Amino acid sequence: MKIISWNVNGIRAAEKKGFRQWLLSCGADVVCIQETKAHRGQLSQELLEPADETGGTSYKSYFYSAKKPGYSGTAIYSKKIPNSVEPMGDERFDDEGRVTIAKYGTLAVISAYFPNSQDGGARLDYKLAFCDAMLKKCDALVAQGFDIVLCGDYNIAHKPIDLANPKSNESNAGYLPEERAWMDTFTAAGYVDTFRHFCDEPKHYTWWSYRFNSRARNIGWRIDYQCVNPALTSKLKSSVILADVLGSDHCPISLEIE
Numbered sequence: 001m002k003i004i005s006w007n008v009n010g011i012r013a014a015e016k017k018g019f020r021q022w023l024l025s026c027g028a029d030v031v032c033i034q035e036t037k038a039h040r041g042q043l044s045q046e047l048l049e050p051a052d053e054t055g056g057t058s059y060k061s062y063f064y065s066a067k068k069p070g071y072s073g074t075a076i077y078s079k080k081i082p083n084s085v086e087p088m089g090d091e092r093f094d095d096e097g098r099v100t101i102a103k104y105g106t107l108a109v110i111s112a113y114f115p116n117s118q119d120g121g122a123r124l125d126y127k128l129a130f131c132d133a134m135l136k137k138c139d140a141l142v143a144q145g146f147d148i149v150l151c152g153d154y155n156i157a158h159k160p161i162d163l164a165n166p167k168s169n170e171s172n173a174g175y176l177p178e179e180r181a182w183m184d185t186f187t188a189a190g191y192v193d194t195f196r197h198f199c200d201e202p203k204h205y206t207w208w209s210y211r212f213n214s215r216a217r218n219i220g221w222r223i224d225y226q227c228v229n230p231a232l233t234s235k236l237k238s239s240v241i242l243a244d245v246l247g248s249d250h251c252p253i254s255l256e257i258e
Contacts, residue, residue, distance in 0.1 A: 003109060004028040004242075005151035005226055006252035007207075010037040011047065011075070017247040020050050024057045028254070029079050030102065031059070032111030032151040036073035039065045050077070066097040073097035074111045074152070080104065088137060093130055099137075108141050112152035117173040124178060127155070131182045135189065138229070147232040149257070150191070153207075153224050153250065158183040158193070161202045162222040174223060190230040194239035194255055195222070204241050207250045215249075226255040 004026055008014040011033065023031060040048060040063050051058035059077040062085040066072040074097055076085065088099035100111045112134060117124040134150070141148050156179045160166035169175045187193060195204070205220025214220060226239060237256040245252050 001257050002028045003030045003032065003149055003151060003226065003255045004252050005032040005111065005224060007034040007153040007224060007248060007250035009035050009248040009250065012038055012042065014247050015047055019247060020046060022245065023050055023059065023077060024052050030109050031077040032109065033075040033077065034111060034113035034153045036063065036065060036075050037070045038073065062100055062102060064094065064097045064100045067095050072113055074100040074113050076100050076102045076109065076111050078102060088133065090133055093133065098130065106146055108146040108148045110148060110150045112150060114152065114154045114156065116155050117176060117179060119173060121176060124176065128178060128182060135186055138191065142229050148229050149255065150227045155223055156180065156183055157221045157223055164219045174221060191227045192230065192233050194226050194228055194236055195241065197233065197236060198239050206241055206253060210249055224250055224253050226253055232257065
């Protein structure tokens with residue numbers, strides 16, 4: 001099973017940059033999307049149920065959007081119809097469309113858009129509340145017998161290796177001590193950062209500022225993850241960053257499991 005996750009920074013903007021064509025050629029069984037910035041009623045039918053001309057590749061889409069127009073939002077595109085699709089179940093975060101969960105048998109695939117803690121930590125308390133709620137959600141799903149794949153933009157660079165300039169960013173959103181401490185807690189609970197399971201090398205990033213020619217210079221941050229519960233680790237085949245795919249300030253990440 002191949003699962004791709006991508007913060008598209010506005011799905012309508014991404015559509016104009018070839019998102020649909022990319023989706024139909026990416027080879028994924030499930031594609032988790034973050035920061036959709038749209039409701040279903042604002043999207044073309046071609047984007048809601050993309051299919052190639054031969055009918056060989058087609059996806060159904062499932063959206064949870066923010067109440068605030070043009071903001072946040074998550075979605076999942078799936079070749080196979082899930083047994084169920086649901087939000088997080090907490091209105092603090094569902095009002096911002098932060099989570100879409102698709103269940104396939106005993107596998108739960110989660111598309112999550114973690115809040116940005118913002119300058120000066122203006123939304124740090126909200127961010128940490130979301131993080132704590134997400135850990136509880138993952139624990140609850142595992143206790144119910146599910147394996148989980150938590151995909152998305154966590155808006156956290158966990159360790160110095162995960163961003164180009166760690167020293168100068170220690171007081172900046174996404175690399176605050178409290179955020180990194182939560183990632184420590186999450187991984188200490190047994191959840192596995194699948195990319196680091198396979199790769200311990202530096203200079204692999206998933207987000208680059210639009211300023212200062214950052215992407216061309218590879219001055220970036222790794223803030224997008226696909227994490228799994230411990231029991232799923234033995235089924236991991238690969239976890240890679242698709243840095244060559246353009247269309248957003250983030251790039252997609254791809255996970256393959258047996």
